[in-house]
Amino acid sequence: MHLRRYVFPATQLASAGGAFLAWTYLSFAAGPHFQDVAIRSLAIAAPLSLALTLGLAYLLPNEYRGTAESLRNGRGTWSHSLTFCVLVSLVSALVGAIFGFLPITGGPLLGSALSMAGLLSMGILCAQVGRATGRLHQAVVGAVAAPLPPVVWVVGYWGGLSTTGTNRWSAVACVAAAALMSRSLRHGTLRPHAIDKEVLRSSIGRAGPLVPHLICFGLVIQGIRVTSWDDTSSELLLSHQLMLCASIGFTLLASFNSLFSVTMQTSEVEEYHGSLSSHLRRYAIVGAASCLFVIGTATYVVHRDGSSTGTEAASIPAFLALATANVTFYYSLSAQFLRRASTKPIALSSSVTLVLFVGAMLVDGGGITHQLGAYAAATFALPAVLLCCQRAARAPRTHTLSTSGAIIYVAAFSEIAVLLLAAGAL
Structure with a gap:
């Protein structure tokens, strides 16, 4: 296995390391209430982000095996699965941002969690596409997903924001980052096209x-x-x-x-x-x-x-x-x-x-x-x-x-x- 291939896990480790340091700092420095809200937001977002991939992200390499030559030559298209996953992640991030500003009990917490889940899901998609196609820049873009939310929380803590305000800023940051990631996928090797419902239904059936x-x-x-x-x-x-x-x-x-x-x-x-x-x-x-x-x-x-x-x-x-x-x-x-x-x-x-x-x-x-x-x-x-x-x-x-x-x-x-x-x- 070529040494360059190990740059991908190294990138992911650096991303996770940054997230770990930010969450750890917050758990030792912030007050109990601030910590509680941040921890609960993470506990909701982490499993939800995996579900938002609909399982399709983890079967993308199988699809790549069948179309590898056209993708390497730059003539490939986004698979229907990837197109749908990108849309789901973006919608989740946007809905989270909307919830974050609604005057309802628990709205900011739910909004922050939904937006964080959408961002993490988009990060998974970028990483999978980057590894399958050998495009390191897409893996690097996806690496932003993990450390961004805790960094926003740390900045909110330093700035003296309330948990509600920090939740809202976190949601906005996640939406912006998710949009940039989708743009990176769109302007990479793979090109989007209209979704074929029959092909998508078959893919969802396998990944369901x-x-x-x-x-x-x-x-x-x-x-x-x-x-x-x-x-x-x-x-x-x-x-x-x-x-x-x-x-x-x-x-x-x-x-x-x-x-x-x-x-x-x-x-x-x-x-x-x-x-x-x-x-x-x-x-x-x-x-x-x-x-x-x-x-x-x-x-x-x-x-x-x-x-x-x-x-x-x-x-x-x-x-x-x-x-x-x-x-x-x-x-x-x-x-x-x-x-x-x-x-x-x-x-x-x-x-x-x-x-x-x-x-x-x-x-x-x-x-x-x-x-x-x-x-x-x-x-x-x-x-x-x-x-x-x-x-x-x-x-x-x-x-x-x-x-x-x-x-x-x-x-x-x-x-x-x-x-x-x-x-x-x-």
């Missing part, structure tokens, strides 16, 4: 199961930030900070998964089978690095908070690392299903995970440590369901996938064991 999956998966990735919604400000803030730590690992995984997945989806059959083992090894390496980042940052947050000590303090980063390993194995499996445009097993895996996680919280929410334990256990359903579907379908290379999963978990448990030994819990 991904919509509930993306909603469920988006909520799962939010983790205890969602289940702590009704907790006190201090508990919500700690949950948010811990999930920010997890987001470092998840973002590292998502960045490289996007590269690996798109490469597998756009490669020809012989090339795909020949490179599968090397791709799975890369997943294991990135997963080990992600777990290490999560353990390090979560340990810092726990010790800084000071409310947990001893074994409990060590178990919090351990649970987050285990959840990161689960997501790593899930990504390595889901890439195979996306290659075949087999979306129903993916939707089943995230649905089962969300039901298990929410069910555990309804039975006994407990403290943050208990919630993270339930979270780590529930996320294991993500790869487990996909592996069962892989075996049931008697798909080739299942043994290779199982071996890859074993390597991922051995690396994760080794790091967790070192953590527990260092904390004196073993």
Whole structure:
């Protein structure tokens, strides 16, 4: 794989890193009320942005594989799927801006969340098109999506704006950025054309199961930030900070998964089978690095908070690392299903995970440590369901996938064991 290809995940990592720093600064510097509104806006927008892609964005590389030559020669057109996704994202951002200025209870918060979701969705589209076509400038434009909303919140905090005013400015900024991104797509290699309803209906039919999956998966990735919604400000803030730590690992995984997945989806059959083992090894390496980042940052947050000590303090980063390993194995499996445009097993895996996680919280929410334990256990359903579907379908290379999963978990448990030994819990 050429070194230039790694510029794409590096761009996404830089984008996510900027967003992480801005959200982290806000969580430590702003007052409780300001933080609460910002956290709730993010908790709504993140899963909604995935759903706004309608699942079509993640099958775009499959379409590209069939039209690669014309696209490389600059004669291609936007696919019907991409045209429709761009419109949906723009409408969401515009509706959010309108809601933000309506004199209704919760209007600014809802408006900010909708606009942020539209912007993040547009960022996903730019990144997918950039990776599939090798157009780095489109990936760079899409990288603006993640850090812009928290930067607006930080500027609002510095300027002494109220949460209502900051929500409104955030919505306006998101609309402007989304419009610029759509313009970048329009003036890139791909050209728009009228939507063929029959072609679009067929595409939506294939991608349809991904919509509930993306909603469920988006909520799962939010983790205890969602289940702590009704907790006190201090508990919500700690949950948010811990999930920010997890987001470092998840973002590292998502960045490289996007590269690996798109490469597998756009490669020809012989090339795909020949490179599968090397791709799975890369997943294991990135997963080990992600777990290490999560353990390090979560340990810092726990010790800084000071409310947990001893074994409990060590178990919090351990649970987050285990959840990161689960997501790593899930990504390595889901890439195979996306290659075949087999979306129903993916939707089943995230649905089962969300039901298990929410069910555990309804039975006994407990403290943050208990919630993270339930979270780590529930996320294991993500790869487990996909592996069962892989075996049931008697798909080739299942043994290779199982071996890859074993390597991922051995690396994760080794790091967790070192953590527990260092904390004196073993």
